[in-house]
Amino acid sequence: MTRDDADELAAVVYDLDGTLVRLDVDWEAVDAGLVALLEREGVDTDPLTMWEHLDAAEEAGVGDEADELVAEAEREGAENSRRLELADALTDREIPVGVCSLNHESAVRIALDRHDLTRHVESVVGRGTVPERKPHPRPLLAAIEELGVEPENVLFVGDSASDEKTAERAGTKFEWVE
Incomplete structure (x- = not known):
């Protein structure tokens, strides 16, 4: 500039x-939580990224649950940022x-x-x-x-x-x- x-x-x-x-967030653990949620709903998670997992959760009707899972980790990570x-x-x-x-x-x-x-x-x-x-x-x-x-x-x-x-x-x- x-x-x-x-x-x-x-x-x-x-x-x-x-x-x-x-932020002090274990993103791998968050992604594993999203994968578990999506697999529970019968959604194939391979080869999606974490943010794509949020999109897939929304499409599967569990977007709010997925978003809260991520948000909770982010809030904790913000406290320890x-x-x-x-x-x-x-x-x-x-x-x-x-x-x-x-x-x-x-x-x-x-x-x-x-x-x-x-x-x-x-x-x-x-x-x-x-x-x-x-x-x-x-x-x-x-x-x-x-x-x-x-x-x-x-x-x-x-x-x-x-x-x-x-x-x-x-x-x-x-x-x-x-």
């Missing part, structure tokens, strides 16, 4: 896990700041509270805030709408290809966490 780009920014939206904090270096930059921003995460909104809020970041964030969108999940643009656009700015004047900062794809689809600038 050039200096000129930075001067025209109206807001910054951050991803959460891997960007501002590191570790603050990352970029969180300090968030507190120094003079423009509106939001968070858009694939993690459940309740876990995002716990992590922000735990690391004294809540008062620096004006918009929080997590899984469950809107029906769609990243890389669909709707979660990021919901955060941007709440900040009252235009997508083309927003920088989305994240740590994954999914975050980059979300930014592209939403029409924002994107920056990888260093």
Whole structure:
């Protein structure tokens, strides 16, 4: 990003896990729980990824149960999360700041509270805030709408290809966490 780009920014939206904090979640155990739930429902889970398991659970009619299984692990992981270096930059921003995460909104809020970041964030969108999940643009656009700015004047900062794809689809600038 050039200096000129930075001067025209109206807001910054951050991803959460891997960007501002590191949730203490055993993702393999969470995925195993999702697999067990889906197998109970007779759903073939091979070769699905964890997030695809959530989609399959929704299609099998057990989406709420699956989402709660993941959300519970995320909330516990948020309580024991570790603050990352970029969180300090968030507190120094003079423009509106939001968070858009694939993690459940309740876990995002716990992590922000735990690391004294809540008062620096004006918009929080997590899984469950809107029906769609990243890389669909709707979660990021919901955060941007709440900040009252235009997508083309927003920088989305994240740590994954999914975050980059979300930014592209939403029409924002994107920056990888260093």
